[in-house]
Amino acid sequence: MRKKIAIAVLIVISFHSYxxxxxxxDALRNxxxxxxxxxxxxxxxxISDLEYIKSKKxxxxxxxxxxxxxxxxxxxFNEDGVGPVTISLTQPIYTGGQLTGLLEQxxxxxxITDLEMISLxxxxxxxxxxxxxNILNLKKQVEISDRVIETLEKQRDRLEKLYTKGKLIPRSExxxxxxxIITNKxxxxxxxxxxxxxxxxxxxxxxxxxxxxxxxLEFDTGTLDVAGYEAKRDIEKALQRGSKAxxxxxxxxRAENSVKLAKVDYYPTxxxxxxxxxxxxxxxxxxxxxxxxxxxTANWNLFxxxxxxxxxxxxxxxxxxxxxxxxxxxxxxxxxITRKYTDMVTAYEKLEAQKSKLEITRANxxxxxLRYDNGIISSLDYLDxxxxxxxxxxxxxxxxxxxxxxxxxxxxxxx
Numbered sequence: 001m002r003k004k005i006a007i008a009v010l011i012v013i014s015f016h017s018y019x020x021x022x023x024x025x026d027a028l029r030n031x032x033x034x035x036x037x038x039x040x041x042x043x044x045x046x047i048s049d050l051e052y053i054k055s056k057k058x059x060x061x062x063x064x065x066x067x068x069x070x071x072x073x074x075x076x077f078n079e080d081g082v083g084p085v086t087i088s089l090t091q092p093i094y095t096g097g098q099l100t101g102l103l104e105q106x107x108x109x110x111x112i113t114d115l116e117m118i119s120l121x122x123x124x125x126x127x128x129x130x131x132x133x134n135i136l137n138l139k140k141q142v143e144i145s146d147r148v149i150e151t152l153e154k155q156r157d158r159l160e161k162l163y164t165k166g167k168l169i170p171r172s173e174x175x176x177x178x179x180x181i182i183t184n185k186x187x188x189x190x191x192x193x194x195x196x197x198x199x200x201x202x203x204x205x206x207x208x209x210x211x212x213x214x215x216x217l218e219f220d221t222g223t224l225d226v227a228g229y230e231a232k233r234d235i236e237k238a239l240q241r242g243s244k245a246x247x248x249x250x251x252x253x254r255a256e257n258s259v260k261l262a263k264v265d266y267y268p269t270x271x272x273x274x275x276x277x278x279x280x281x282x283x284x285x286x287x288x289x290x291x292x293x294x295x296x297t298a299n300w301n302l303f304x305x306x307x308x309x310x311x312x313x314x315x316x317x318x319x320x321x322x323x324x325x326x327x328x329x330x331x332x333x334x335x336x337i338t339r340k341y342t343d344m345v346t347a348y349e350k351l352e353a354q355k356s357k358l359e360i361t362r363a364n365x366x367x368x369x370l371r372y373d374n375g376i377i378s379s380l381d382y383l384d385x386x387x388x389x390x391x392x393x394x395x396x397x398x399x400x401x402x403x404x405x406x407x408x409x410x411x412x413x414x415x
Contacts, residue, residue: 020214024404027128027206027216032121034207041120048106048113055106058099062090086277092269101261108254115243115250122412124205126405131202133401135216138195140393145188148386151369152181155379180379221400224407226348231341235334238414244333248326255315255322262315265308268300337413344406351399354392361385361392 032038064087092099156177162169203210239245276292301308365385372382 020212021217022214023217024129024132024219027132027202028125030206030208031124031128035124035205036207038117038121038124039207041117045110045113045117048110052103052106052110055099055103058102059092064088064090086275088273088275090271090273092271098261098264098269101257101264104257105254105261108250108257112247112250112254115247118243118412118415122409125408125412128202128205129401129405129408131198131205132216133219133397133404135195135198135202136218136400137394137397138191138198139216140397141390142188142191142195144386144390144393145184145191147369148383149181149184149188151372151382152177152184152379154373156181158373158375177379180383219400219404221351221403224348224403226344226403226407229341229344229410231338234341234410234414235337238333238337239330242333242413243415244413245330248329248333252319252322252326255319259312259315259319262308262312265301265304265311268298270296270298272296333413337410340406340410340413344403344410347399347403347406351396351403354396354399358392358396361389365389 156174159169159174159177163171163174199214200210203212273295274293275295277290365388368377368382368385371377372379
């Protein structure tokens with residue numbers, strides 16, 4: 001018997017050693033390194049980097065090898081053999097600004113892709129915060145259900161003694177308590193199942209194995225320094241170094257660069273080429289014929305019915321649109337930060353008020369539990385106090401989530 005107990009204790013200890021305790025910051029860090037959406041965006045950034053590198057390499061020399069074999073010539077078999085084999089080397093000299101324009105476009109697109117990571121990361125963080133506090137709330141609701149079921153079972157045992165010993169109470173009162181126990185047990189099962197679903201969703205967001213086990217730690221909202229923020233100062237910071245303002249500037253630069261690219265067709269293109277060719281002639285005694293040459297190639301589109309002019313005008317209009325959008329979006333950034341600051345401060349005040357209400361509700365339930373145990377109040381009154389506590393706890397975790405989310409959004413709007 002002692003061996004069985006020792007084995008059981010060992011199993012429990014082993015289980016707990018694999019059940020990781022996870023705080024909100026741990027969950028967010030996991031997502032930053034393992035979330036699949038974020039990892040995909042990181043690959044998109046690498047693709048964009050390579051596109052920029054490709055644009056740089058377009059300035060370099062191009063080496064081509066070409067060989068041809070004419071098996072049939074003038075409707076008969078060609079006995080000459082292989083040839084010619086040509087090696088050509090080409091260097092762009094002047095492209096009217098096309099290569100430099102494409103390089104600048106690639107650079108701007110690369111920087112925009114990098115900046116989009118911040119907004120994508122914020123979306124993932126928001127989902128994790130929602131899931132995290134939903135789980136904490138459900139855990140708290142299960143704890144309340146456990147206490148309620150325990151209290152109701154005590155009451156049932158007390159009433160059952162009264163009923164069986166001398167039928168001092170009507171059977172309906174006993175059955176009512178039994179019904180309340182069944183209802184609360186069912187409710188507890190549903191909440192426990194929902195915890196499993198929410199944990200599964202959180203695992204997907206964090207990118208951790210689906211069979212991993214963890215227990216969430218309560219979040220200390222006292223670590224959030226809401227008083228340390230100041231909207232006017234933070235707006236200036238966001239406009240100078242923030243990703244959103246930087247992205248708007250890049251969009252204007254991209255539109256300006258598009259005008260330069262549209263004008264490329266006004267100018268000629270010039271390239272320098274060198275070519276070396278070898279032809280093998282089987283008929284003339286396996287002789288090789290060698291040729292080499294240096295050439296300068298220029299190409300200039302002199303007339304295309306004004307299509308280039310129309311393209312340039314389109315690009316100019318788009319540039320003006322980009323400037324108008326920039327002015328509006330900068331104002332929207334200021335408005336967005338102002339709103340988020342108000343949301344953050346409001347959420348903080350609401351949470352502080354809810355803390356006081358929650359303490360009162362918890363104290364009220366403790367008193368009503370004692371009164372119910374001693375038969376002073378009815379089951380209806382007791383369960384009403386339970387419902388008030390459940391609602392208060394639900395509101396508390398909801399406001400915690402709201403505050404953490406508001407702070408996270410505010411900080412992200414400044415980056």
